[in-house]
Amino acid sequence: MKKRTLQRGLSAFWWLTxxxxxxxxxxxVFFSFNAANSAARFTGFSLRWYERLLGNEQIISAFxxxxxxxxxxxxxxxxxxxxxxxxxYRHRHRKLGWLIVLIYLPIVLPDIVFGISxxxxxxxxxxxxxxxxxxxxxxxxxxxxFQIPFVxxxxxxxxxxxxxxxxxxxxxxxxxxxKRAWHFLLPTIKPALISAFFLSFTLSIDDFVxxxxxxxxxxxxxxxxxxxxxxxxxxxEINAIAALMIGAVAIAALMSLLFNRQGQR
Amino acid sequence: xxxxxxxxxxxxxxxxESRHLLFSVAPGATWIVVFLVLPSLYLMAVAFxxxxxxxxxxxxxxxxxxxxxxxxxxxxxxxxxxxxxxRSLWQTFLATVLVVIVAYPIAxxxxxxxxxxxxxxxxLVVVPSWTNQVIxxxxxxxxxxxxxxxxxxxxxxxxxPPNMGLYPSxxxxxxxxxxxxxxxxxLPLYAAFEKLDTAQVQAAQDxxxxxxxxxxHAVFPQTLPGLLAGTVLVAIPAFGMxxxxxxxxxxxGMMLGNLVANQFxxxxxxxxxxxxxxxxxxxTFIGLFAMRRIGKRLxxxxxVVI
Amino acid sequence: xxxxxxxxxxxxxxxxxxxxxxAQQSGERERREPSSIELKGLHKRFGxxxxxxxxxxxxxxxxxxxxxxxPSGCGKTTLLRMLAGLEEPDAxxxxxxxxxxxxxxxxxxxxxxxxxxxxxxPHLSVRDNLAFGLRMRGDSKKEQRRKVDEVAEFxxxxxxxxxxxxxxxxxxxxxxxxxxALICEPNVLLLDEPLSALDAGLRxxxxxxxxxxxxxxxxxxxxxxxxxxxxxxxxxRIAVLDGGIIQQVGPPNEVYEHPRNAFVAxxxxxxxxxxxxxSGDDWVDTELGRLHIDPAEQREEQDGWLxxxxxxxxxxxxxxxxxNQLQGKVxxxxxxxxxxxxxxxxxxxxxxxxxxxxxxxxxxxxDQVTVSVCPDDLVRVAS
Numbered sequence: 001m002k003k004r005t006l007q008r009g010l011s012a013f014w015w016l017t018x019x020x021x022x023x024x025x026x027x028x029v030f031f032s033f034n035a036a037n038s039a040a041r042f043t044g045f046s047l048r049w050y051e052r053l054l055g056n057e058q059i060i061s062a063f064x065x066x067x068x069x070x071x072x073x074x075x076x077x078x079x080x081x082x083x084x085x086x087x088x089y090r091h092r093h094r095k096l097g098w099l100i101v102l103i104y105l106p107i108v109l110p111d112i113v114f115g116i117s118x119x120x121x122x123x124x125x126x127x128x129x130x131x132x133x134x135x136x137x138x139x140x141x142x143x144x145x146f147q148i149p150f151v152x153x154x155x156x157x158x159x160x161x162x163x164x165x166x167x168x169x170x171x172x173x174x175x176x177x178x179k180r181a182w183h184f185l186l187p188t189i190k191p192a193l194i195s196a197f198f199l200s201f202t203l204s205i206d207d208f209v210x211x212x213x214x215x216x217x218x219x220x221x222x223x224x225x226x227x228x229x230x231x232x233x234x235x236x237e238i239n240a241i242a243a244l245m246i247g248a249v250a251i252a253a254l255m256s257l258l259f260n261r262q263g264q265r
Numbered sequence: 266x267x268x269x270x271x272x273x274x275x276x277x278x279x280x281x282e283s284r285h286l287l288f289s290v291a292p293g294a295t296w297i298v299v300f301l302v303l304p305s306l307y308l309m310a311v312a313f314x315x316x317x318x319x320x321x322x323x324x325x326x327x328x329x330x331x332x333x334x335x336x337x338x339x340x341x342x343x344x345x346x347x348x349x350x351x352r353s354l355w356q357t358f359l360a361t362v363l364v365v366i367v368a369y370p371i372a373x374x375x376x377x378x379x380x381x382x383x384x385x386x387x388x389l390v391v392v393p394s395w396t397n398q399v400i401x402x403x404x405x406x407x408x409x410x411x412x413x414x415x416x417x418x419x420x421x422x423x424x425x426p427p428n429m430g431l432y433p434s435x436x437x438x439x440x441x442x443x444x445x446x447x448x449x450x451x452l453p454l455y456a457a458f459e460k461l462d463t464a465q466v467q468a469a470q471d472x473x474x475x476x477x478x479x480x481x482h483a484v485f486p487q488t489l490p491g492l493l494a495g496t497v498l499v500a501i502p503a504f505g506m507x508x509x510x511x512x513x514x515x516x517x518g519m520m521l522g523n524l525v526a527n528q529f530x531x532x533x534x535x536x537x538x539x540x541x542x543x544x545x546x547x548x549t550f551i552g553l554f555a556m557r558r559i560g561k562r563l564x565x566x567x568x569v570v571i
Numbered sequence: 572x573x574x575x576x577x578x579x580x581x582x583x584x585x586x587x588x589x590x591x592x593x594a595q596q597s598g599e600r601e602r603r604e605p606s607s608i609e610l611k612g613l614h615k616r617f618g619x620x621x622x623x624x625x626x627x628x629x630x631x632x633x634x635x636x637x638x639x640x641x642p643s644g645c646g647k648t649t650l651l652r653m654l655a656g657l658e659e660p661d662a663x664x665x666x667x668x669x670x671x672x673x674x675x676x677x678x679x680x681x682x683x684x685x686x687x688x689x690x691x692x693p694h695l696s697v698r699d700n701l702a703f704g705l706r707m708r709g710d711s712k713k714e715q716r717r718k719v720d721e722v723a724e725f726x727x728x729x730x731x732x733x734x735x736x737x738x739x740x741x742x743x744x745x746x747x748x749x750x751x752a753l754i755c756e757p758n759v760l761l762l763d764e765p766l767s768a769l770d771a772g773l774r775x776x777x778x779x780x781x782x783x784x785x786x787x788x789x790x791x792x793x794x795x796x797x798x799x800x801x802x803x804x805x806x807x808r809i810a811v812l813d814g815g816i817i818q819q820v821g822p823p824n825e826v827y828e829h830p831r832n833a834f835v836a837x838x839x840x841x842x843x844x845x846x847x848x849x850s851g852d853d854w855v856d857t858e859l860g861r862l863h864i865d866p867a868e869q870r871e872e873q874d875g876w877l878x879x880x881x882x883x884x885x886x887x888x889x890x891x892x893x894x895n896q897l898q899g900k901v902x903x904x905x906x907x908x909x910x911x912x913x914x915x916x917x918x919x920x921x922x923x924x925x926x927x928x929x930x931x932x933x934x935x936x937x938d939q940v941t942v943s944v945c946p947d948d949l950v951r952v953a954s
Binding site for chain 1: 530539
């Protein structure tokens with residue numbers, strides 16, 4: 001009897017928490033269809049904010065900046081991080097403590113410290129050498145920096161989970177070093193590489209603080225544009241862009257659920 | 266003669282291994298050193314430099330920025346920065362406690378559900394944190410603005426004066442922090458609950474009359490490693506939070522992150538900002554170190570995987 | 572460094588092709604040219620203190636089923652890995668088929684291994700696993716398919732070939748791992764405790780099968796195990812290793828009946844070892860008292876051990892006069908069906924005796940018993 005009550009209470013709490021978690025997102029999506037420019041009163045259904053989005057060149061360019069940043073940085077981080085993860089695995093019997101510290105550094109460093117370090121560094125280098133002007137390039141560099149550890153750790157944990165004699169079997173069966181990499185190593189860690197790429201991509205799209213401090217005047221991404229609009233108090237289309245980004249995340253969540261299901265089967 | 270050639274080939278193998286280490290590890294390691302370690306060291310150096318025009322650092326070296334951080338300025342001592350620091354500590358503490366209070370029952374509830382639902386429930390908890398922080402915080406701005414149902418309710422209850430919203434306020438910042446970090450606590454706690462030794466719990470229920478005591482003696486200690494991991498994942502980034510206090514806090518809700526960021530974004534005083542960043546770094550490493558020590562004493566020295 | 576490598580490669584490929592041609596013509600599996608193996612002064616240490624192999628010299632004949640036997644850490648696996656090229660010796664040479672392959676990497680050696688964990692590639696189907704070596708070696712697609720079908724029939728894999736690897740049982744994986752190594756028609760096949768993960772019944776069955784396959788192919792097999800029964804059942808010759816040193820090499824019966832030292836005797840399962848205090852032309856003094864032995868067992872050294880095999884003991888039997896006779900008492904009886912084992916106390920010392928169960932009256936615990944043994948059955952063993 002008592003247990004029943006506890007379970008019911010917990011269930012109610014669960015649903016309340018879900019409301020708490022999704023209410024802010026729902027509000028954004030809901031008011032993106034509002035005819036009036038208000039987040040308090042809903043005056044009627046309208047798609048005018050979405051129409052205005054398409055006509056806003058700043059938003060379009062911010063969208064492309066976000067995409068280029070996410071894809072280029074994720075690809076670079078995949079290559080560098082994959083090598084790093086493999087190196088960590090191959091030399092795991094050596095003392096690589098310094099490497100572990102190095103890899104965890106980008107993960108534990110507070111975003112804001114990360115961002116301003118990069119900014120101070122890039123600005124000073126630019127001042128003295130003219131190189132690395134803040135812009136898309138500096139943003140890509142910073143994003144790759146925080147993506148590398150995640151890729152390396154994913155690849156490393158996949159490799160550690162493998163039977164080490166598989167590597168020897170490949171050698172034993174006449175595979176040259178290049179063929180071992182191509183016909184054995186890469187196919188074996190392919191799932192890890194795919195998930196590492198998507199994680200890097202998501203981390204990049206999600207980031208605001210580091211992008212904000214390393215961006216230049218021409219390289220605003222969607223979050224930076226949204227931030228600027230909020231700070232200036234000009235927010236008519238913000239609900240619509242935000243709603244689109246939430247939609248993209250919802251689709252990603254569904255995909256990951258489906259992939260997981262398939263993986264379990 | 267033969268032996269010496271064998272030794273030579275051994276030598277070649279060792280060189281090959283080292284070269285392999287170089288090719289695989291060096292690009293990533295160099296990248297992090299050049300684009301993160303060096304900038305961080307540079308930032309630390311900046312903290313000891315003099316504030317020049319446009320906030321850019323200059324020689325000579327000085328401890329001036331640390332004095333400024335402690336509140337000593339042209340007009341004598343002012344408590345503003347100290348308040349900001351204390352507020353950061355308080356908000357971090359409050360948010361962490363509240364997150365634990367919400368996450369603990371949630372994590373437990375998920376483990377009582379059927380296995381096929383658990384992955385979906387966890388996903389439901391995590392998905393909001395996949396959307397951009399700015400957008401999530403913007404959602405709360407919409408919810409807490411003047412004239413919204415929540416603000417009207419708060420006015421009717423007399424918490425805030427008429428025609429005001431629930432934001433900007435310290436309350437809004439706390440709410441934003443709890444919202445932001447809830448998943449980071451639910452995941453490790455869930456992992457701890459899932460590993461819970463139910464035999465121990467049943468034995469405790471037999472031994473102790475009250476369920477409360479059974480919980481305290483059998484369940485709670487087993488979830489401590491998860492709780493600790495969650496605390497690290499919540500408290501450290503919360504202490505350095507920038508976006509949430511900037512959007513929801515206003516002038517009186519500022520935290521250390523804002524103090525630091527403003528010195529760079531406004532271009533006013535890099536050395537002061539760098540000094541604040543050092544403070545944040547020290548807090549981060551003290552936090553990590555303390556958790557490690559406590560974690561080791563508890564015997565649950567497991568790595569946290571995010 | 573590169574010169575002998577290319578030689579090895581070309582000779583190997585040439586040989587493989589001419590063989591497969593003749594196989595197609597005759598329509599039957601041909602006998603390969605097996606390779607002999609010669610190891611000279613092999614030395615290997617791990618870290619500063621662990622010596623894995625200590626100056627090992629060994630010759631394995633072509634077409635032999637050769638077993639490396641020893642407890643874990645004795646160096647047998649290190650030796651096998653050196654044959655495969657997966658481990659480099661600190662000093663010494665490995666010659667296969669008369670050619671020094673010490674510096675040749677594993678992927679250029681015509682040697683294949685069946686690993687203890689099977690090491691089947693999880694991302695490939697059974698068919699692709701089988702064809703992996705052929706594909707890496709550069710055989711044509713048609714050739715690969717023909718050989719996979721052929722080996723599948725030979726090892727009786729049947730319908731397994733088109734299944735994913737993760738749906739196979741332990742025994743099936745074992746067969747696939749064997750087939751994957753055999754399909755490349757190596758000069759030498761290495762087997763690293765391939766049966767240790769299987770249950771006893773399947774293990775016995777595969778022991779017989781492996782031996783049969785080896786005889787049919789005439790290939791040189793080097794087999795590693797820590798199980799002396801397995802070694803005796805399957806091998807032409809056995810090398811017993813301990814502490815990185817080869818203790819004894821010989822055919823199973825020789826190693827079992829005439830172990831060279833106490834370690835080999837104990838490892839082969841002998842319990843009845845008695846310390847020798849003094850010895851003469853045809854006698855030894857032991858804990859059991861003075862016993863007559865075959866003069867051929869006479870040794871230079873005075874001490875050592877006397878091995879008394881339990882199955883050579885006769886209990887309460889009429890025996891010729893020259894037999895050794897001892898008085899004892901039955902302490903324990905273990906009924907094993909085909910035989911009965913007795914734990915006896917003789918002269919205050921424990922001794923095991925085995926009697927074939929031929930329907931005679933069984934002795935009871937507490938019975939006094941006369942133990943007789945022919946001097947020719949007593950073997951002296953060095954310390």
